[in-house]
Amino acid sequence: MAFAGPVLLKRIPADPAQRKLYRWADYNATGGYEGLKKAQSMPPEDVIKLVIESGLRGRGGAGFPCGTKWTFLPKDVHPRYLAVNFDESEPGTFKDRYLIDHDPHVLLEGIAIAAYANRISTSYIYIRGEYHRQARVLEEAIAEAYAHGVFGGKHPGTDIIHNCYVHRGAGAYICGEETGLLESLEGKRGWPRIKPPFPAVAGAFAKPTIINNVETLSCLPAIALHGAAWFKSMGTPSSAGPKLFGVSGHVHRPGVFENELGIKMSVLIEKYAGGVKGGKYKAAIPGGVSMGILGTDQYDAALDFDIGKKYNVLGLGTAGVIVMNDQTDLVRALRNIVRFFAHESCGQCTPCREGTAWMHKILNRIVAGLGKPRDFDLLMEVAFSMGAMPGTTICGLADGANWAVRTFLQKFPEEFKARLKPQQVGGVNITPVAVAV
Amino acid sequence: MAWIVEDRLKPYSPTRSEPYLSPAIRRQVEEKYFPRYPNKRAALLPLFHIIMHEYGYIAPQAIDEAAEFLGLARAQVQDAVSFYEEFRLQPGGTCVINVCRSISCELLGYHAVLEKIRQTFGIDPGETTADHKITVLEVECLGACEQAPCALVNEELHGCLQPEEFVRRLQELSR
Numbered sequence: 001m002a003f004a005g006p007v008l009l010k011r012i013p014a015d016p017a018q019r020k021l022y023r024w025a026d027y028n029a030t031g032g033y034e035g036l037k038k039a040q041s042m043p044p045e046d047v048i049k050l051v052i053e054s055g056l057r058g059r060g061g062a063g064f065p066c067g068t069k070w071t072f073l074p075k076d077v078h079p080r081y082l083a084v085n086f087d088e089s090e091p092g093t094f095k096d097r098y099l100i101d102h103d104p105h106v107l108l109e110g111i112a113i114a115a116y117a118n119r120i121s122t123s124y125i126y127i128r129g130e131y132h133r134q135a136r137v138l139e140e141a142i143a144e145a146y147a148h149g150v151f152g153g154k155h156p157g158t159d160i161i162h163n164c165y166v167h168r169g170a171g172a173y174i175c176g177e178e179t180g181l182l183e184s185l186e187g188k189r190g191w192p193r194i195k196p197p198f199p200a201v202a203g204a205f206a207k208p209t210i211i212n213n214v215e216t217l218s219c220l221p222a223i224a225l226h227g228a229a230w231f232k233s234m235g236t237p238s239s240a241g242p243k244l245f246g247v248s249g250h251v252h253r254p255g256v257f258e259n260e261l262g263i264k265m266s267v268l269i270e271k272y273a274g275g276v277k278g279g280k281y282k283a284a285i286p287g288g289v290s291m292g293i294l295g296t297d298q299y300d301a302a303l304d305f306d307i308g309k310k311y312n313v314l315g316l317g318t319a320g321v322i323v324m325n326d327q328t329d330l331v332r333a334l335r336n337i338v339r340f341f342a343h344e345s346c347g348q349c350t351p352c353r354e355g356t357a358w359m360h361k362i363l364n365r366i367v368a369g370l371g372k373p374r375d376f377d378l379l380m381e382v383a384f385s386m387g388a389m390p391g392t393t394i395c396g397l398a399d400g401a402n403w404a405v406r407t408f409l410q411k412f413p414e415e416f417k418a419r420l421k422p423q424q425v426g427g428v429n430i431t432p433v434a435v436a437v
Numbered sequence: 438m439a440w441i442v443e444d445r446l447k448p449y450s451p452t453r454s455e456p457y458l459s460p461a462i463r464r465q466v467e468e469k470y471f472p473r474y475p476n477k478r479a480a481l482l483p484l485f486h487i488i489m490h491e492y493g494y495i496a497p498q499a500i501d502e503a504a505e506f507l508g509l510a511r512a513q514v515q516d517a518v519s520f521y522e523e524f525r526l527q528p529g530g531t532c533v534i535n536v537c538r539s540i541s542c543e544l545l546g547y548h549a550v551l552e553k554i555r556q557t558f559g560i561d562p563g564e565t566t567a568d569h570k571i572t573v574l575e576v577e578c579l580g581a582c583e584q585a586p587c588a589l590v591n592e593e594l595h596g597c598l599q600p601e602e603f604v605r606r607l608q609e610l611s612r
Contacts, residue, residue, distance in 0.1 A: 091539035091578040098583075122473075129486070129523045130535075130579050132592040165473045168486055170521035173577065187481030187507075189520035205475045248541040248582035255583045289540055320582070322541055336543045340577055346520075 003234050003260040007222050007242040008215065012102045019102055021137065024144040027105040033150070035221030039113045040156060047117035051220070053228035055240035060085050060176075060213030061288065061317045063239075063305045070118055072200035073208045078160065079121035081209040082114055083185060083199075084217060086127040086134075087169055087176035090288035091340060092320035095244035096214040098256040100134045104141035108164065110217030112150050113224055115162045118210060119155055122163045126181050129170040138166050173344035177395045178211040179203075180346070191348050192395035215244055235261035239304035243319055247273040249284075250325040261316075262304040265294065269323055279325035283412070287317025289337045290400025292407030293330075312410065314403040330415045334408045335363040341401035351386040352398035358382060359405060370432040371420040376413070379405055448511065449497035457499035458506055462487055466506075477507045481517055485524050494528040522576070529572035530565045532611040535589040539578035547586040551575070553600035554607075570611040 006012075011022050011030060022030070039047050052067030073080060084107070088096045100107060111123050127135050142164055146152050151164045167185055169175045175184040179193035182204045203209025219241060223231050232240045239261035245268055248254045252274030259268070265284060269276060284294050286303060292313040294301050301311045308315040324333060342356035359382055362375050383406050386392055387399035409416060423430050465487065470480040484507070488499050495518060504511040518524050534554070538547055551562065554573050558566050562575040581587045584596025588603070590610060595603065 088580050089578060092541060092582055093578075094580045094582050097580050128580065129521070130576075130589055132589075133594070163473070167473075168482060170482060170486070171523035171576070172521055184482065185479060186476075187478040187517060188513075189517050205479075246582065248585060249544050254541075254585070285540070322544070322582070324544060328544065333540060333544070336538075336540050340539055343577060 003242065006258045007234075008099060008106070008218055008244055009256070009258045011106075012098075021101070022103050022105060023141070024105065024148065027103070031225075032105055033109055033221075035224035036109050036112050036116075036150070039220075039224040040116055044117045044119065044155075047113065047224070050228055051117070051223060054223045054231040055228070055235075055238075056216065056219055056223060056231065057239065057305060058213055059215035059219070059243070059318075061090070061290070061315070063316060066212065066216055069200065069212075070114075070210060072198065073118060073210065074201060077208050078119070079207055080119060081204045081207055082111065082118070082120045082123040083178075083181060083204055083209055083211045084111060084123060084125040084214060085176060085178065085181060085211055086125055086131070086214045087173075087181060088131075088214075088318075089128055089173040089176050089344075090290060090318050090320060091337070092248055092285060092288050092322040093246060093318040094248070095246045095256050095318065095320065097131060097134055098246070099214065099218060099244065100137060104134075104137050105145070106218045106221060107138075107214055108141055108145050108150065110220040111164055112145075112162075113220040114210070114212065114217055115164075116155055119158060119160055120162055120210070121160055122165070124165055124167045124185055124204070126167050126169060126175070126185060128175075129168050135166055135168055142166065172346075173340075174346045174395070174397060177397065180395065181211065182209065189346075191346050192397075194394055236302075236304050236306070238306055239316075243303075245272075245303065246318075246320040247323065248320070249323040250277045250279070250328070251275065251323050252277050262302050265301045265303055265321065266299045268303065268321065273323070276323060276325050279327045281323065282326040282328055283324045283330065285320075285322040286311075286313055287315065287319045287321070288400075289322070289340060289404055290396075291315055291317040292403040293411060295411035313407055314399065330408060330412050331363065331366055331419055334405065335360070335367055337404045338363055338401060341397065341404070345397060349393040349398070351392040352401070355382050355386040355398065356401050359401065365432050366416065366419050368432075369419070370423055371416075372423050372429075372431060373417075373420045375420055376409065376416055379416075380409055383409075445512070448501050451498050451501075452496060453498065456502055457488060457492065457496055458484075458502040462491070463506065478509060478513075481507060481509075481514065482521075485518055485521075489524060493531075493533070494525045497526075528569075529574075530570050530611070532570060532607060533572045533574065533591055534607065535574050535576040535579070536562070537577070537579040537581070537585070537587050537589075538575045539582075541578075541582035541585040542587060545585040547598075549600050550586050550588065550598050550603060553604050557604045557608075571607065 056066045057063045172190045174180045175190035177192045180190040184190040199209045243261045257272040338359045342360040345352045347353045383402045387402045470483045504514045565572040586598045587596040
């Protein structure tokens with residue numbers, strides 16, 4: 001393990017006063033597009049091999065090996081599309097926004113490398129609607145890249161012209177789910193699709209499509225330039241490379257920081273984010289609210305792709321760490337998270353649409369002091385029954401709600417149980433359902 | 438899609454004689470967006486972003502016009518547009534404030550921001566002031582948690598909000 005210095009954030013200094021937007025000239029003057037040149041000097045198949053060897057895993061949440069995903073494209077079927085997932089709507093996640101705010105060309109170079117390796121015809125950057133500034137920054141950077149021949153030309157040795165466009169979403173978390181994103185790209189409501197067929201076979205406009213996260217693609221220029229061994233020298237055997245970590249919540253210096261995968265959360269919070277604010281550390285969400293919560297005794301959790309098995313959370317997710325101090329009311333925190341899922345559930349699958357809404361109602365009544373003893377088990381039962389992993393829903397949104405609820409209840413049972421008591425009217429047990437919030 | 442759309446949605450009676458999809462908007466979509474996609478339907482989101490930017494909301498008549506322009510059934514357009522929260526079907530104030538209510542912003546006090554707005558302008562989330570200057574809405578995570586609590590005012594992000602100062606800024610912006 002050796003992290004010599006920032007890779008993705010090498011153009012973004014820690015001091016806010018020195019940060020600036022890197023346009024074409026600045027980017028090129030600091031080693032920009034060298035990785036693309038190196039990649040284009042290799043046969044496309046070798047670029048894919050290089051990415052597989054590097055061990056690069058998807059940075060968007062699932063951690064799927066990037067190069068392996070590319071090999072799922074059926075041979076000689078064209079056109080092929082690349083959909084760049086810049087929907088970034090998971091609460092606690094803002095790393096991609098921060099990167100593009102300052103260094104949009106690193107993404108465009110990554111897109112150009114992925115497009116070259118996979119013979120892509122069109123790349124669509126699906127950016128969430130709320131990112132107005134970032135959409136403008138990308139549009140301008142793309143125009144610069146077109147002017148310098150990065151896009152709009154043929155892939156060497158073929159007749160395939162590669163174009164790159166920005167496509168703006170319009171305020172829907174579910175469009176960050178890869179097939180929801182594709183539906184939205186096609187001008188429909190963002191309802192996730194039943195798989196198979198997988199996007200690599202029939203994705204956008206029923207053509208083979210790769211979907212990669214912004215940060216994943218932004219790793220490619222450095223991999224092309226410095227090689228797979230260099231990339232693997234950072235991180236752990238199963239989680240190679242540098243990683244952006246967003247830290248927010250109760251810390252003195254919230255922000256985006258880069259280190260290698262496997263860094264301890266305590267180091268991230270104390271060394272980078274200035275320590276816990278307003279009290280002592282109580283709990284933290286490791287990577288967006290879908291991942292569940294780390295307990296008070298898990299402060300030293302290693303942030304890598306194995307975190308799920310080791311610490312009873314769903315996974316590393318987006319590595320957007322949300323820190324909570326000992327003054328935090330975890331019942332209210334969980335209610336906020338469950339409301340998010342209830343609000344963002346697309347409504348296709350009953351367990352998710354109904355389950356999230358009912359868990360929200362139950363948590364509302366617990367917050368209002370009207371929770372019944374049985375509500376603890378009821379929340380668990382509803383949570384465990386929903387998601388793509390229990391096999392009751394199409395996509396993973398419900399798994400996020402499932403893991404958020406189950407880990408809060410498993411790791412902080414006393415916080416919840418202390419709020420529950422038999423609710424009686426005239427000596428008869430009742431169930432309060434509607435609680436005005 | 439797993440079903441067939443039958444277009445039984447009646448056209449809305451026009452509310453203004455001038456079309457919402459002005460020749461300039463049509464030209465912009467035809468020249469800039471149609472070439473980007475293999476079909477016209479995919480230009481639906483870009484088209485409605487332009488309409489939102491121009492008019493601040495989506496009038497029923499604009500849905501009719503868009504259906505005709507994109508060669509879709511009105512039901513298909515309504516189906517898609519109504520899914521997205523950013524496409525508002527009701528007009529709002531000149532200053533639309535989207536206050537983030539997700540976890541990091543709750544931990545750092547978005548409630549105080551809403552309370553200050555309520556005290557100053559007399560509106561709760563979802564409401565517009567009587568003079569049509571300010572609309573306040575609660576939205577889910579804006580992707581700026583390091584600047585919590587934060588809000589999007591029209592198309593601009595405001596972070597690290599101090600309720601007093603933010604309300605003063607809003608009074609300036611809506612003047």
